[in-house]
Amino acid sequence: MKVLFRADAGSHLGIGHVARCLTLAQVLASGGAQISFACRALPGHQMQRIAEAGHEVFSLPADTLDEIPALQALLPAEACFDWILVDHYQLDARWESAARRWGRRVMAIDDLADRPHDCDLLLDQNFTASAALYHRWVPAACQILAGPRHALLRPAFRQLRPAAQTGPSRVLVSFGGFDQAGMTLRTLQALDGLEGVEVQCIAGHSSPDLAALQSLVARHPGWALLNFVNDLPERMAAATLFIGAGGGTTWERAAIGLPSLCIGVAPNQYANAEALAQAGLHLYLGPAEQVTMAALHQAIAELLGNLPQRQHFAARGMALVDGLGAQRVALALFQAAGYTQAAGHFEQVLKDSQHEQF
Known part of the structure; x- marks a missing residue:
């Protein structure tokens, strides 16, 4: 499975969006996914950290006004991702619709429920999140993962x-x-x-x-x-x-x-x-x-x-918060993309966790 993340970090944005995307990326990679990131070269960007984690990085100029042509110039001509994952407060359905030229499916990570999304799956890990908050903002067929049960955490925080x-x-x-x-x-x-x-x-x-x-x-x-x-x-x-x-x-x-x-x-x-x-x-x-x-x-x-x-x-x-949110999200992504073997792996991980004692 090939996945492209679109997230930014910077001195004014903080690093939270990239950090949680990196967590999910590592879990997806453990199931065999190939991971790429597209980020703006803002002051304080985290692209070196992403590369050091073993992922491909496409660097967008910090002053990019229209991202789609800029991405078109960066991505390989034959680029086709199983999922495009966008975690960005300044991007909405317009960007997601345009980005579908490179991806079979789109996932949005959101916290605000304040703008439309053209996505197949949406994640909001907040305690206040619910599917009802997003019904007006997403397509009717969109799968919604809501609440801290899906919080994207590294395994060590559970172990x-x-x-x-x-x-x-x-x-x-x-x-x-x-x-x-x-x-x-x-x-x-x-x-x-x-x-x-x-x-x-x-x-x-x-x-x-x-x-x-x-x-x-x-x-x-x-x-x-x-x-x-x-x-x-x-x-x-x-x-x-x-x-x-x-x-x-x-x-x-x-x-x-x-x-x-x-x-x-x-x-x-x-x-x-x-x-x-x-x-x-x-x-x-x-x-x-x-x-x-x-x-x-x-x-x-x-x-x-x-x-x-x-x-x-x-x-x-x-x-x-049981710390298995990233595994639940990974399961949903692999299942939707038809990768049954990887999905089975995460089903077993979640099943085994029910018997663990701390």
Whole structure:
């Protein structure tokens, strides 16, 4: 099966779209799929990361106005994909219809339910997602996969569970690859006055507050400032509390059973983060611009001192997100394309998982 992903990453977009597409790409590749990506060469793009994962990459100029001719020039003349997967808020049914010249089927990954799609399958992994939200936006025959049951997570987030906590509290802070809202620095400032807390902060070199973060972390022997890490699941499993945004890491920390304090850094995160808080999965403080330093400091202190609350968050998260979403999506893609052997493999994976114990 041949699959083309269309997703972008950048300093203003973040890396979430490419990250979740890469997760699905790796699962599809494990079933024998051949993977290609088409991405714009925006500042902060992740094309090297995609190539290092072993996938073909087509680079679109950052200032491309009409993508279809640009893709036409990049793709081989005989290009024909079983699936074209698009994960992009700025692309809709017009792009998807035009892209069908290269693909037998189209899948859209969406979070917003705010525009029409010409797709055969649509995925919205949000807690607030439902098929009813998309009936006005997709063809009648479109298959809709909705909810965290289909969250695209790497296997490690399911295979690990929280370690027994001994010694000081460990707080893991991450607001994504770029953090234009500046919440990383504000969070470390809120943690500054708490005693007996170890902090691991993940912030990219492109963070606008990098110098201030380095200065603050240097004053605390038990604190560390990290750039990109390739062992995030292990760090999550060892943490007492996670502080971060309402994006893709929401499902990672839920699946691994890591209690979290969530702050919305983009409008598309607000409704989902609020709904998850009402369902008892995390503590949500609201949009970043509404969160005061005093409220952030108080919330951190209260959560670190409330083990039953953290245990409740962890249990609710693991009950909602089992970490097999990418396998379910892969099964749907292989089945629809008629690859019965690969589909059977993922059916067996999902069947076997029902008997696993952690």
